[in-house]
Amino acid sequence: MNDTTQRPALPDQLSVDPRSPHHVAAIFEHDIGIKFNDKERFDVNEYCISEGWIKVPAGKSLDRKGNPLLIKVKGKVEAFYK
Incomplete structure (x- = not known):
């Protein structure tokens, strides 16, 4: 399992699109999850x-x-990180 000390902090705004100014490549090296209204979503861009x-x-x-x-x-x- 990954060590949590090496994971970067999750930003307030994050985008999957590499052309976006809110894209942070270092975060996508780890598995992240998004909960929307207390349900996990897998289609968030x-x-x-x-x-x-x-x-x-x-x-x-x-x-x-x-x-x-x-x-x-x-x-x-x-x-959150998975």
Whole structure:
């Protein structure tokens, strides 16, 4: 199992997209989980704990560059290491 002292602190806002300014590659070296309204979600692309929202894909819809369209859902957000 991984040692918790070597894990970086989880930021307030984090994105899966490497082009985003909120992407931190060092965090994705470890398994992280997101709880939204006390249920674990596996489809989260971006989250913000202080503002209380997550961004998830809107079905199979794609934008003109081929990226999934994201919708913002508000609620209680918790991030944790698995």
